[in-house]
Amino acid sequence: MDVKIVRHKRRKRAAFYVTPNGIELRIPARLSKRVVDRILEEHVLWIRDTLQNLPQQTSILEHGLVLHGEIYPIRKDKGVTLRHDGTTFLVPQTWDDATLWQQYELWLRERALDYVVNRAPAYEKRLGVRAVNIRIGHQQTRWGSCSSKGTISINVRLMLAPKKIMDYVIAHEWTHLVHFDHSASFWNTCRTIYPEVDFAKAWLKQNGHALQFKKTD
Structure with a gap:
């Protein structure tokens, strides 16, 4: 089951979160594996449906980048750094998705x-x-x-x-x-x-x- 388990020292109860990377189950740091397994089992149908409805992983270039609540398209050019001209994010032609996320x-x-x-x-x-x-x-x-x-x-x-x-x-x-x-x-x-x-x-x-x-x- 593709659910990421994330433990937090300050968290008091378990909760599911849907992120761009999938589903996270955020839990108190000392919650036992038995309890975690039970939570996953109780929500198996919801998890399955949610994962099926998540968008397919595609290149960042197809989605654009967000700044202050607005999505801007990405255009590759001959520059060497990430720039924003007010309407578009400009990125070097040689950057792959991993480099772009890091530099973003x-x-x-x-x-x-x-x-x-x-x-x-x-x-x-x-x-x-x-x-x-x-x-x-x-x-x-x-x-x-x-x-x-x-x-x-x-x-x-x-x-x-x-x-x-x-x-x-x-x-x-x-x-x-x-x-x-x-x-x-x-x-x-x-x-x-x-x-x-x-x-x-x-x-x-x-x-x-x-x-x-x-x-x-």
């Missing part, structure tokens, strides 16, 4: 850092705080994090979402510099700098699983 993520990481650095000052001014350090990560279960020392990490996969969704996560993590919890005070403060909190949370809950970089063999 690196390209997004650079732009993600620029985006966060440019957006943060507006929130910092309103909150009266400042991050000590900003990082771009590729977490599987968290969209962002804020350490007790003031380091904020934003997930690069948010570059695949509309800008206003990424803005929500930035506002959320910067609010943690004021309230290091998820108390009522935290949410009230967060809404003062980002009023559409409920919309963004619902969007991520419904669409977050699709914000993935497809892996190549």
Whole structure:
């Protein structure tokens, strides 16, 4: 059965996720194999139907690349790097799919850092705080994090979402510099700098699983 089992230390219960690469069963780190096997057996029909309905693996060139919620076509040319001209992603003729996926993520990481650095000052001014350090990560279960020392990490996969969704996560993590919890005070403060909190949370809950970089063999 083609289901990837992913263990997470912080996960409290098992859940299935449909990704561009197939189906993942994300489980607590110490969940026994017996319980995992039972979960798979109980959902065997759903797994079989879902796998059958997944799109066939094809070249990335046929689908395009995503930036801020929009899909852009890919065109190969004589350049040596990945570029985006506003309407099309341009890639070197010699790149295969694996190279393109790798360079695409690196390209997004650079732009993600620029985006966060440019957006943060507006929130910092309103909150009266400042991050000590900003990082771009590729977490599987968290969209962002804020350490007790003031380091904020934003997930690069948010570059695949509309800008206003990424803005929500930035506002959320910067609010943690004021309230290091998820108390009522935290949410009230967060809404003062980002009023559409409920919309963004619902969007991520419904669409977050699709914000993935497809892996190549």
